[in-house]
Amino acid sequence: MIVCKRVYQPAAPDDGYRVLVDRLWPRGCSKASLPLDEWLRELAPSDGVRQAFAHEPERFAAFRAAYRAELAAVPAFWQPLLERARRGTLTLLYAAHDEQFNNARVLAEFLDEQLAAPAGAAQGEFR
Template sequence: MIVCKRVYLPAMPEDGFRVLVDRLWPRGCSKAGLQLDAWLRELAPSNALRQAFAHDPEHFAEFRCAYRDELATLPTQWRPLLERARHGTLTLLYAAHDEQLNNARVLAEFLDEQLALPAPGDCAAEESR
């Protein structure tokens, strides 16, 4: 299961594996005080894409498409997250104010779609073709 959560909300046991998916460290959070299991800044949108979006809702559709294109080129970064999501809760942490129009939601959508695909080397999926 994949969940998105603002980094400023308290950590809960049901969060499972907590991953910060922003390129920049969140304002007001100390590195010692933030409870997370990983910071995957390489998986965040590129600086150019992040700056072009600027959290403007009018640019979200374009941002979403461009970010998904970037994600498609980074399978070694996101594939390990699929295993976490298959076997427990994966919580994607983000700092954006908008709880719907942000990179973590796009990443969660992308990962959910990858989870729906047959895993490489899945014999049952191969036989059903």
């Protein structure tokens, strides 16, 4: 199971494996105070894609398409997370204020589709 959670929400026992998926470290969080198992900066959207989005909901569709294309190009970065999600809860942590329009939601959607793909299907295809 894959869930998304803001880094500012308290950690919970049912969070499972907690992964920060932002390129930048969250403001106001010390590295010692944020409970997480891994920080995967390379899974975050590129600076250009992130800056073009600028957290403007009307730009989300273009952001989503561009970010999914980036993810499809680098399956080695996200495939290990599929195994985590198959074994238990995978919590994708993000710092954005908007809980609906953010990179963690796009990544979770992308990973869920990969999990649901038939065995042997070409993983990473842009859908």
